[in-house]
Amino acid sequence: xxxxxxxxxxxxxxxxxxxxxxxxxxxxxxxxxxxxxxxxxxxxxxxxxxxxxxxxxxxxxxxxxxxxxxxxxxxxxxxxxxxxxxxxxxxxxxxxxxxxxxxxxxxxxxxxxxxxxxxxxxxxxxxxxxxxxxxxxxxxxxxxxxxxxxxxxxxxxxxxxxxxxxxxxxxxxxxxxxxxxxxxxxxxxxxxxxxxxxxxxxxxxxxxxxxxxxxxxxxxxxxxxxxxxxxxxxxxxxxxxxxxxxxxxxxxxxxxxxxxxxxxxxxxxxxxxxxxxxxxxxxxxxxxxxxxxxxxxxxxx
Amino acid sequence: xxxxxxxxxxxxxxxxxxxxxxxxxxxxxxxxxxxxxxxxxxxxxxxxxxxxxxxxxxxxxxxxxxxxxxxxxxxxxxxxxxxxxxxxxxxxxxxxxxxxxxxxxxxxxxxxxxxxxxxxxxxxxxxxxxxxxxxxxxxxxxxxxxxxxxxxxxxxxxxx
Numbered sequence: 001x002x003x004x005x006x007x008x009x010x011x012x013x014x015x016x017x018x019x020x021x022x023x024x025x026x027x028x029x030x031x032x033x034x035x036x037x038x039x040x041x042x043x044x045x046x047x048x049x050x051x052x053x054x055x056x057x058x059x060x061x062x063x064x065x066x067x068x069x070x071x072x073x074x075x076x077x078x079x080x081x082x083x084x085x086x087x088x089x090x091x092x093x094x095x096x097x098x099x100x101x102x103x104x105x106x107x108x109x110x111x112x113x114x115x116x117x118x119x120x121x122x123x124x125x126x127x128x129x130x131x132x133x134x135x136x137x138x139x140x141x142x143x144x145x146x147x148x149x150x151x152x153x154x155x156x157x158x159x160x161x162x163x164x165x166x167x168x169x170x171x172x173x174x175x176x177x178x179x180x181x182x183x184x185x186x187x188x189x190x191x192x193x194x195x196x197x198x199x200x201x202x203x204x205x206x207x208x209x210x211x212x213x214x215x216x217x218x219x220x221x222x223x224x225x226x227x228x229x230x231x232x233x234x235x236x237x238x239x240x241x242x243x244x245x246x247x248x249x250x251x252x253x254x255x256x257x258x259x260x261x262x263x264x265x266x267x268x269x270x271x272x273x274x275x276x277x278x279x280x281x282x283x284x285x286x287x288x289x290x291x292x293x294x295x296x297x298x299x300x301x
Numbered sequence: 302x303x304x305x306x307x308x309x310x311x312x313x314x315x316x317x318x319x320x321x322x323x324x325x326x327x328x329x330x331x332x333x334x335x336x337x338x339x340x341x342x343x344x345x346x347x348x349x350x351x352x353x354x355x356x357x358x359x360x361x362x363x364x365x366x367x368x369x370x371x372x373x374x375x376x377x378x379x380x381x382x383x384x385x386x387x388x389x390x391x392x393x394x395x396x397x398x399x400x401x402x403x404x405x406x407x408x409x410x411x412x413x414x415x416x417x418x419x420x421x422x423x424x425x426x427x428x429x430x431x432x433x434x435x436x437x438x439x440x441x442x443x444x445x446x447x448x449x450x451x452x453x454x455x456x457x458x459x460x461x
Contacts (some may be wrong), residue, residue, distance in 0.1 A: 054346075089389055106407050
């Protein structure tokens with residue numbers, strides 16, 4: 001029996017069972033009168049007695065959660081009569097498996113790119129270092145041939161030389177990827193490879209194409225440049241004492257004409273005097289003169 | 302309890318219910334006598350009559366799957382009277398969300414690294430489970446907790 005004109009209407013459970021819904025009705029809070037379908041699903045799967053049995057075996061504080069799970073389970077069973085919640089669980093397991101496989105693939109790809117990028121960086125450093133060494137060696141050789149001592153401002157020459165390839169790469173990284181630099185042939189060939197792979201990406205949508213080629217073109221190396229410069233400075237310092245140990249006046253004199261050589265002799269003699277005066281402390285004048293005579297073609301006396 | 306000489310031993314359902322196992326017993330193919338606990342669990346949670354009605358509504362070739370799913374749900378409900386098998390669904394759903402989030406972050410990291418815009422980032426920490434309007438923090442994959450609208454749509458005048 002349902003209450004007519006009462007303040008509170010019977011719950012869906014009592015309405016279905018056609019009985020008076022008492023205030024102490026256990027199912028009333030969870031099956032309002034407007035949710036008849038939900039109750040029907042729960043009743044169809046569990047039955048009222050079994051639901052009440054479950055609720056009575058639990059603490060009252062757990063009733064709400066238990067009823068939510070019961071209603072959910074019943075609704076899923078209504079939607080999927082054969083598999084019910086087990087079908088949902090299997091579907092979730094499958095979803096998790098797919099996600100894990102995809103994650104594994106992505107991580108593998110990421111690791112591949114990292115290794116390739118690291119390897120490419122090492123190669124670039126090596127090439128840069130070789131280029132700098134070779135250019136430095138060329139510079140030294142040319143200076144040796146000319147019989148000139150390296151000036152103090154030779155370091156900026158190295159800086160300028162090493163900056164150029166760096167700037168070119170930097171320009172390439174900052175510029176539009178479709179407009180490669182025209183000066184560097186190596187970058188041009190890599191850019192062509194990049195276009196090829198990029199086309200493949202757009203055509204097939206395949207994520208496995210090695211777009212790591214792109215990464216190796218876009219890395220400006222500032223730290224390796226600094227290290228190389230430092231090493232260049234060290235090499236330069238090592239070479240500099242070499243020039244101190246030889247008397248380049250001799251070679252210079254041999255290559256020049258007689259008039260020029262005589263003028264140079266006088267000037268070099270004077271400079272040598274100044275140098276010896278500065279360097280020697282307790283040597284007597286006689287000794288100085290004899291020492292000077294050893295070095296000059298003309299005697300001082 | 303009697304059994305004919307031509308019929309095999311009664312099924313687990315008929316043994317439990319202490320009744321004669323007829324040849325056309327609906328439970329016999331799916332509740333063998335060697336597995337008595339299976340029917341006991343199903344009967345305790347759902348009831349034999351409800352199971353019988355459910356099996357009658359399902360095609361014959363799918364009844365075995367239906368029985369197995371019911372047996373699974375019954376066992377889960379016995380182990381966890383509050384959440385039953387829905388607890389496993391909630392855990393798996395959270396796992397899916399976490400994995401999806403990690404995958405999205407890793408994909409973004411891969412994209413950034415491949416184009417070398419920024420160095421690879423650390424993977425995000427798993428986010429705490431969101432309680433989105435649910436007091437217990439229980440995550441239901443389907444919005445069927447209070448389907449008032451769905452109930453109005455699907456109800457076909459079931460008032461008695």
